[in-house]
Amino acid sequence: MLLLLLGCAGADGVGAMAQLARASLDLRGVRPSLAELEDVRKHPDTLPTVVDGFLDDARFEDRVVSMWAPVYLTRSSEADTSIAEFEEADETAVVTSLGEEPLRVLAHIAATDMPYGTITTADWTMVDATLAAYYPVTVPDAWPEGVTWQQATFTDARPRLGVLATPGFHWRYRTTISNANRGRANALSRILLCNDYLALDVAIDPTVDLSNEDAVADAISTNPTCVACHQSLDPIAANFWGFYAFQSNSLREFASYHPSRSSYADLYSPTPAWYGTPTTSPDMLGDQIAADPRLPSCLAKQAFEILLHREAGVDDTDTLVQHRDAFIEGGQTVKALLRSILRSDDYNALSPVDNANLRTLSADQLASSIADLTGYRLAREGHDALATDTFGLRSLAGGGRHRLRRRGRAPPDPHADPRPGDARRGRRVVDRDVRPGGPRVRSVAHRGHGR
Numbered sequence: 001m002l003l004l005l006l007g008c009a010g011a012d013g014v015g016a017m018a019q020l021a022r023a024s025l026d027l028r029g030v031r032p033s034l035a036e037l038e039d040v041r042k043h044p045d046t047l048p049t050v051v052d053g054f055l056d057d058a059r060f061e062d063r064v065v066s067m068w069a070p071v072y073l074t075r076s077s078e079a080d081t082s083i084a085e086f087e088e089a090d091e092t093a094v095v096t097s098l099g100e101e102p103l104r105v106l107a108h109i110a111a112t113d114m115p116y117g118t119i120t121t122a123d124w125t126m127v128d129a130t131l132a133a134y135y136p137v138t139v140p141d142a143w144p145e146g147v148t149w150q151q152a153t154f155t156d157a158r159p160r161l162g163v164l165a166t167p168g169f170h171w172r173y174r175t176t177i178s179n180a181n182r183g184r185a186n187a188l189s190r191i192l193l194c195n196d197y198l199a200l201d202v203a204i205d206p207t208v209d210l211s212n213e214d215a216v217a218d219a220i221s222t223n224p225t226c227v228a229c230h231q232s233l234d235p236i237a238a239n240f241w242g243f244y245a246f247q248s249n250s251l252r253e254f255a256s257y258h259p260s261r262s263s264y265a266d267l268y269s270p271t272p273a274w275y276g277t278p279t280t281s282p283d284m285l286g287d288q289i290a291a292d293p294r295l296p297s298c299l300a301k302q303a304f305e306i307l308l309h310r311e312a313g314v315d316d317t318d319t320l321v322q323h324r325d326a327f328i329e330g331g332q333t334v335k336a337l338l339r340s341i342l343r344s345d346d347y348n349a350l351s352p353v354d355n356a357n358l359r360t361l362s363a364d365q366l367a368s369s370i371a372d373l374t375g376y377r378l379a380r381e382g383h384d385a386l387a388t389d390t391f392g393l394r395s396l397a398g399g400g401r402h403r404l405r406r407r408g409r410a411p412p413d414p415h416a417d418p419r420p421g422d423a424r425r426g427r428r429v430v431d432r433d434v435r436p437g438g439p440r441v442r443s444v445a446h447r448g449h450g451r
Helices: 016-027 034-042 044-054 060-072 091-111 116-120 167-172 182-193 213-222 224-243 259-268 282-290 294-308 314-329 334-342 363-374 402-406
Strands: 003-006 124-127 150-154 360-362 425-430 440-443
Touching (some): 016 334, 034 044, 060 091, 116 294, 213 224, 224 259, 224 282, 294 314, 294 334, 314 334
């Protein structure tokens, strides 16, 4: 059983110190120091300034990765190929790095105050030493000491598409000739516009034979039920043929861009476009997305839901508009958006009496908190045991039946949460006990740990 050492606080401890603890865990992944808590207790009016400083903390970039992991859904630690195919002794390290890459691009944009539109217009990616060995990129000859991820520029003919040009994105969202990049186009729409085609309430025509590729292709262009979605989805998908890989399990092929395969759009897709505007090149697609007014609205909604741990509803519309406007007025930086939410009453609401609005620590926050408090990080064979499935103790993060189910020794758990990163939740690890003083020890083991 793991133990987490927390500060002691009663009802009168709620206030500036509690808000500081919440912001520190969200932006740095650790609890405030005793000195920070004491200073805010004496000078509560300094809280906004202190929290603003957390946005410039070196740990903030890692926290952006964790916070947006449930949105991107690219994180993984289990490979579906062999070591020989990877030419790599540590499959888990390769797959983990691939899953982190798109999130690292977002996090670097956030940490360095680049305009958020860079997410689809950058001509660079983020690599660690593992990916740098595979990718056609330029990186410094000497890896800076203490640096795990750094910005790298592609050297092939890859279009200027930001996160949408990363091999990690296309490795996660693979395609086939018949799928024609539609899964990638929907991932783009879901992640950047908050428009998930698969979540739309569409009645599928039962007369269409879904097992017949010719029948499906005909329905997509002629059946009104199918056309409703595909008339906008398919032209977006047509922009991604240069990323098509013949070998779906070849990292070497995914790592390279293939300009000649862009012509496949003439055979399998309609004219490439972005919601009615033709895109003569993938670069133009990135520019169109960056200028789309839905982009800031979607990011505001995501940040609101991530920090408040709940879905945004109709009643939150005015609030979301205010945060979106603060984002735009702040130069369209992620920090400007987060700063707006962090200062809101919604975020800072606390109730020690009925436990309303308390936050549950994610697996990532739990790991970083324990490491900060004790200097110890639970690991196996060099991999973080709270962040990987292959080597990790997933039961501590709410999915104790996962490994047994893969091996056929347990039935599916209908209540299991399959989402990665911050969407996985432990039992009751909350952010409320904040006052300096006599320590309190609280158990944080998930009930699944005893299975």
